[in-house]
Amino acid sequence: MDTELVTLQIDGKSVSVPAGTTVLAAAEKAGVEIPNLCFLKGLAPYGACGVCVVEAEGCPKLLRACATQVREGMVVNSKGERALKARKLAFELLMGDHDGDCLGPCKIECPAHTDCQKYVGEIAEGRFSDAAATVMETFPLPASIGRVCPHPCERKCRRGKVESPISIAALKAFAADETRRRGEAAPAPAVDEPALAGKRVTIVGGGPAGLTCAYQLARRGAKVKVVDQMPEMGGMLRYGIPEYRLPKAVLKAETDLIAAMGVEFVNNFKIGRDASLADLRGDCDALVVANGAWRSSPMRIPGEDSEGVLGGIDFLREKPRLDGRTVAVVGGGNTAMDACRTAVRLGAKAVYVVYRRTRAEMPAEEVEIVEAEEEGVSFMFLRNPAEVAVAGGRVAGLKLQVMELGEPDEKGRRRPVPVEGKFEDLELDVVIMAIGQKNDPTGFEPLVATERGTIAADRAYRAAFKDEAPGLAPVFACGDAVNRGAGIAIQAIAQAKETAESIAAHFAGRAFEGGLGVISARDPERIDFSAYEKKPRESAAVRPAAERRADFGEVSKGLTAEQAMAEASRCLKCGCHDYQDCKLIRYAKELKTDVTRLRGEYHPAELETKLVSIERNQRKCIACNLCVRVCEEKAKKGLIGLVGRGFTTVIRPEFRDPSAVADCAECRMCVDACPTGALRLLAK
Amino acid sequence: MNENESIVSLLQEVQAKNGYIPKDEIYRIAAEKGVSPAKVTGVATFYSQFRLSKPGKNLILLCKGTACHVNSADGIAAALKEELGIGGGETSADGLFTLEFVACLGCCSLSPVMMINGVAYGSLTPEKAKRIVREIRDSNDGKGA
Amino acid sequence: MLRIVVGMGSCGVAAGAGRVKEALERAGAKPGITGCVGACYLEPIVDLYEGAELKRRLVKVAPEDGPAIAAAAKSGDLAGVEKLAISAEDEEFLSRQTRIALRHCGVIDPESLDAYRAADGYKALEKVLGMTPEAVIEEIKVSGLAGRGGAGFPTWFKWNAARNAKGDEKYLICNADEGDPGAFMDRAVIESDPHSLIEGMLIAAYAIGAKEAFVYVRAEYPLAIVRLEKALGDARAAGILGQNVLGSGFSCDIRIKAGAGAFVCGEETALIESLEGSRGMPRLKPPFPAEKGYLNKPSNINNVETFANVAWIILNGGAKFAAMGTENSKGTKVFALTGKIRRGGLVEIPMGLTLREVIFGIGGGIRDGKRFKAVQMGGPSGGCIPESLLDTRIDYRELGATGAIMGSGGMVVMDETTCMVNMAKFFLDFTARESCGKCVHCRIGTRRLHEILTRITEGRGKEGDVELLEELCRGIKDGALCGLGQTAPNPVLTTIRYFRDEYDAHIRERRCPAGECAALRKFKIDPAKCKGCGACARKCPVKAIAGEPKKPYAIDPAKCIGCGSCEAACRFGAVAKA
Structure with missing residues (x-):
């Protein structure tokens, strides 16, 4: 006997199936995906998850597609407002009771979402080259970034709730160094992206952003050219980070690898001098602007134009000898630390750091401050330069306004306020301003800018010429020169990686969606960490202060393999092994579920x-x-x-x-x- | 044992005999019914009637039905807690009393109500409830009313 | 010589009927028993009969009254017991009712088959055995009888579906898993008139063609199980039950299956799972039980009260039943009138009466001089109906329009001291605990509703919580798998609909208007009434009360946690909510 065929409509698509078929199976045949969690082919329908609910014309109730048999002429709508609401609520309820981490906090917290947990795990197993390759999935500079990154990942590392966070950055540097030592350093595998094949992309700027963007585009088959104003690639990693933190040879090896992928490097190329931005745009399929922030912010006080007042990044780039000089570095960030420690190494007699708040508020890395102190740097807290004392056109000293801490600002940091009429004078020869940096718009004037003077880019990293005309190559912008301005290298890298994805999406005609999307994350306040055995954090040996302050040799000796494996094995493995295949989070993402709204007791x-x-x-x-x-x-x-x-x-x-x-x-x-x-x- | 009896009925027999369901009995029922112990455990833990640990000598069922709620069953629960030191699902340290909250005893007009060893006590006040359990404890060394 | 009959339903026993009966026996009398007449607030009740005529109904009888009653019965002189006689007003509680399902309750001896037969028992069954099953179903159809368990589905339709379902093996199931807290008519019927249930079931079994039937009864009803067990035995012995019923060739036996404590087993498919011995988790519908029920065979499930009407309908004709009630709701319905009511108990009335007539007419209104606030109908699946809707008629559709439901007949009356948010919380605590855990919307959704309601009652509510509750409620109704989950939001939705101001007071003013929520109330001592005994201070768990003997005490509001221990401890009424 022939099985009777039943014809019905699902989401506007007509489909004929044998009688007795469920709506879910019919939908599959019609090419309509109806989400489901508790259904499995070959098992009787169970009907628990309530995710496969659909509307059917003339039916007052929602139907569970997994359990409802088709009827002739049925008109099913799987995406009606009512069905979507009930489905979304199911996910909100499920996610609110799902006490799990999709990803480790390290990966979430890393601006580039580098898969820290994965490479840490690989290191724990002694698979160092695999670990380096894992980092290379995200960006091409693991040895360099491992050394210089202020590692936001470690701040949220849950191990920190047990005793101290995993030394994620140092592990990354270790894996990259070890891999290179073995001669196994290699780019991550190519990514199949036909739409990008052979597309010519020109990138302005060879710093972490430009290089990462170039690397990710090259992996996808684009023909990439990077132009840079400096003689060597690396940008601020080369010209802003002192050698004692990041040896040039380490960086060079990493940029060479990018060149070996076929990326064309053009150095000593200055926009406005060697070509205009419009010229570059006319000669490619897409233009990326990642020219960085190379100007020191001024202090805006009298006398700052005098001889002997230097910008922090200019100083770090030029490294003038300072033998016998007394130096003040103004600022409390990592650039200030780089500057003061470099000043010590350049022969300065005395080096002061002048900072308007206290040590507790310093944005610089703790280890940087400690090592600066060890190297003989003096800190002057709650002092703010009011005026540069000038003698004969040269710096003679600084007039310092004495400050005190007032009310907390919006970030909770107590705001420094001047103590009325209280000043101090400091005699010195050189003032280094390390209070921030800005992008240099020279040559980039054709681009639409923000109020801050940075290049304006949208969520897909699209920038625009002021006199935009149709048919021209699209322009993208990322890194320190864009929107909110200068940040840390990994932030620029994060933007660059997404820019590459956005460019790929552009040529493939896809919508670009950046970020991680919806994910489930445990509330660390509700986790009991007391059960974990305490294991101390491993740290790399450093050269003695007396020795290292005399030269630019690397301060850290890096982790040993034993140390690295021990350190990596401390990982709590927060992220889920099943993230890639998890149906729950896949649908939760698709439905843009608010995963914490209905959180309660678990x-x-x-x-x-x-x-x-x-x-x-x-x-x-x-x-x-x-x-x-x-x-x-x-x-x-x-x-x-x-x-x-x-x-x-x-x-x-x-x-x-x-x-x-x-x-x-x-x-x-x-x-x-x-x-x-x-x-x-x-x-x- | 009747092999046609359902798992629920078999568990009820076991509980009637022992006052609770010992672990061995779960394995025995599973073996006799030819199902996994996990299935029998699933049944035993689904129904509020079944206990997997030994109850006290006297079983107090305190009604938490609507009428009892409206007439302050919570106050009776507090009084019993004061008198016996136990909350719902707990057994007193001396092993004399187990207190369980039940949905409704069906004596709504006499709310608040509790049932001790099958005997219903209605129109309770906190003091009356305490007196009743005190009397049971004192009589017969608490071996049951 | 008068015959003494003691009301020995569970309520009566709980009120001390057992001790009264013993006292009567000690006094030389030989009291008979009956079930529950339904006037629970008057228990223990002792009736004095001369032949079949009730001479005097004595109420709130104490064991000490035993000798006087025994003497009065012996002599026929009632003067000595007149002080115990039911008052004219209380008599109205009974006289204003129309009793069909409860027709024998409190009248006949539930343990006597002869007593039932003497009251026309099993005559309907005899009549039915001479009819075709189709004719029986037709008579039920004419009566308009609908499921009394709550859903109100036409009984004839279910019988007909089961009759027409393919298969030789069919089952009849009586749902006596009366789980709705606040309803107890099914217990009363089984305890007081078990044969009427048996007769109704046999008629139904004959109509659908079932040879085997079950009564799934709550384990919390031990007396009902004992009486039903005896009645089944008696009926079997008399050839009424089992092989060849009354010599007709029709066979059907009835077995008792005790439930094990799960409200969700009131849901048909969960009940079937439970009967089969599994976890009582609802199945997907369709297939419906009429097609695939117990052991995947066609099955029909009705509740106790539904069956209790059947014999009456057969004997008196469906039309007579249908003559009572409204267009949509025929016959009578039994309600369990409880809560803050003056005269509480079982009330059977024709459909179509208004809530006001039931609560104020029969129930006598609110006790203790307080004001009516709401009546809760339908238990955890129902809702709270406010004073403004008291003229709503007892009718499936009209009650449904209020957001409540007819339900199984729980009618819990609340006064001004009942907090409606706390009421919603109470029901959600119930449904969340009784949720089987199978479907997401109910398992997690009811829990979240309860959490939100809890924070509101504890003064931690947030602006927007009411809207969140409403959104969740609507989603749960739509997404839940079975009736329990689909109706669980009703208590929340109706209290929001009619008592939104109470929610707002909790959230915005951190105030419980009814003064019930402990976290939101404070107490104070009236110095004029305080005698300085210190009883309150001794009871205060947080030492918030201080004072000197013989002088007025005072409560430190900063320390007070609002537990109310002081109010309970004070013998002078000096402590009151601030």
Whole structure:
């Protein structure tokens, strides 16, 4: 007997299926994806997740597509407002009770979302080259950035709640160094992006942003040219970071690798002198502006134009000898630290750092401050330059306004306020202004600028010429020269990586969506860290202050392999192994779910790792019961079951009793069926 | 044992005999029914009637139904806590009393109500509730009313 | 010589009927028993009969009254017990009712098959056995009888679907898992008139063609189980139940299955799962039980009160039943009138009466001179109806329009001291705990509703919480798998709809207008009434009360946690909510 065919419409598409087919299966045939979590082909529909709800014309209730059989002439709408609302609520409820991390806080916190947890894990296993390759997925300068990055990743590292964070940056530098030492340094694999193949992209600026953008575009098959005003590539990494922190040879090896990928480097090329921006634009398929922020911000006080007053980055680039001189560095950030420590190495008799707040508010890295102190730098806190004392056109000293801390500002930092009429005088020969830097607009005037004078770029990193005309190559901009201006290198890298993705999307005709999108993240306040055994953080040996202050040799000796593996093994592995395949987060992203709005009490949960080689993390369990059902219906074992009722229902093996699960053949069907990362096959 | 009896009925038999459901009995029922112990546990933990640990000698069911709620069943719970030191689902240190909250005993007109060892006590006040459990404790060494 | 009959339903026993009966026996009398007449507030009740005639109904009887009653019964001189006689006003509580489902309750001895037969028992069954099943279903259709468990689905339709379902093996199930807190008519019927349930079930079994039937009864109803067990045994022995019922060739047996404590098992498919011995988690519908129910065979499920009407309808004709009530709702309905009501108990009235007639007419209004605030109908699936809607008629559709439901008949009356936010919280606490945990909307959604309501009652509510509650409620109604989840938001939605001001007071003013929410109330001592005994200070768990003996005490509002211990401890009424 022929099976009767039923014809129905799903989201406007007509489809004919045998009678008895479910709406979900019919939708699949019609090419309409209806989200579902508790359904698995071959198992009876269960109807728990409420995610596959659809509307049907003439039906007063929402229908569960997984369990509803088709009817002739049925008109189904899977994306009606009511169905979407109920579906979205299901995800909000699920995510609000899903106490799991999609990604480690390290990866979230890294502006470029470098997969820290992954490379740290690889280092723990001694797979150093794999670790370097993991970083190379994101950006091409692991050895350099590993040395200079102020590592926002470490600030949010959960290990910090146990005793101290993982030394993520140092591990990255270690892996990159070790990989290069073994001769295994290589770009990450090519990315298949046909739309970019052969596209000519010109990038202005060979700093971390320009190089990262070039690298990511080259991986995607573009023909990339980087032009840069300086004699060598590297930008601020080369000309702003002192050699004692980042040896030029390390940087050179990394930029050489990019050149070896076929990226064309053109140095000593200045916009406005060697070509106009418009010229460059006319000679490529896309133009990227990543020219950085190369101007020191002025102090705006009398006398600052005198001889002997230097900009911080100018000083770091030119490195004039300072033998016998007394030097003041104004500022409290990392550039100020670089400047004062460089001044020591250039022979200065005395070096002061003048900072208008106290040490506690200094934005510089703690280690930088400590090492500067060790090298003999004196700090003058709560002092603000009021005037440069000038004698014969040269700096003779600084008149310092004495400050005190007032009310906290919007970031919670207490604002320095002058103590009325209280001044001090400091005699010196050189003043270095390290209070910030700006982009130099010379040559970039054709671009639309922000109020700050930076280049204006939209969320897709698109910039525009003031006299924009149709048909011209698109212009993108990223890095220190753009929007909010100068930041740390990894922020510029983050923008550059996304710029490359945006350019790829542009040529492929896709919409560009930056960022991580919706993710689930645990609330660290609700995690009990007391169970973890404390293990001290490993740190690299450093040269003694007396020795290192005399030369520009690298201060840090880097982690040893033993140290690196020990350090990496401290990782709490916060991020989920299943992030890439997780149905829960995939749909949550698609529905733009607010994952914390309906957060409340979590269902009771424990981490079961002992019974069989399948780890069960009940915190992530959404009680879809698929594991129970496959174990019973497919594996014919029935070793796990629902325990309890309602919100407190958990799934677990009987009595946590090893004998009750001795029968488990580790067929891993439960692991495969789990729509989230609640189940994981452990390595034997 | 009747093999046609459902898991629920078998568990009820076990509980009637022991006052609770010992772990061994779960394995025994599973074996007799040819199902996994996980399934039997699932049933035993689903229904509020079943206890997996030994209860006190006297079982107090305090009604938390609507009528009892409106007539301050919470005050009775507080009084019992004061008198016996136990909350819902707990057994007193001396093992004499287990207190359980139930949805409705169906004696709404006499709310608030509790049932001790199958006997209902209605129109409770905190003082009356305390007196009743005190009497049971004193009588017969608390071996049951 | 008068016959003494003691009301021995669970309520009566809880009120001391057992001790009264013992006292009567000690006094030499031989009291008979009956079930529950429904006037629970008058328990223990002792009736004095001369033959079949009720001579005197004695109420609120104490064991000490035993000798006087025994003497009066012996002599026939009632003077000695007149002080116990029911008042004319209380008599109205009963006389204003129309009793069909409860027709034998409190009248006949529930443990006696003869008593039931003497009251026309099993005559309907005899009649039915001479009819075709189709004719029986037709009679029920004419009556307009609808499911009394809550949903109000036409009974004949379900019977017909089960009758027409393919298959030889069919099951009849009586849902006596009366889980709705605040309703107890099913318990009363089983305890007081078990044979009427058996007769109704046999008629239904005959109509649909079932040879096996179950009564799924709550484990919390031990007395009901005992009486039903006895009634089934008696009926079996008399050839009424089992093989060849009354010699007709029709066979059907009824077995008791005790529930194990899960409200969700009131839902048909969950009940079936439970009957089969599994976790009581609802199944997907369709297929409906009429098609695939118990053991995947066609099954029909009705509740106790529905069955209790059946024999009456057969004997008196469907038309007579349908003559009562409204266009949409026929016959009578039993309500459990409880809460802050003066005269509480079981009330059976024709459909179409107004809520006001039931609450104020039969129930006598609010006790203790307080003001009516709301009546909760339908339990955790229902809602709270405010004073402005008291003229709503008892009718499935009209009650549904208020946002509440007819439900199984719980009618909990609240006065001004009941906080409506706390009421919503109470129900959500219930549904969240009773949620089976299968579907996401109910499992997590009801929990979140409860959390939000909790924070509001504890003074931690946020602006926008009410809107969030409403949004969640609507989503849960739409997305939940079964009736429990789909109706769980009703108590929240109705209290928001009618008592929004109470929510706002909690959230914006951190104030509980009813003075019920402990976290939001403070107490103070009236110096004029305080005798300085110090009882309050001794009871205060946070030592917020200080004072000297014989002088007025005072409460430190900064320390007071609003627990109310002081108010309970004060014998002079000097402590009151601030």
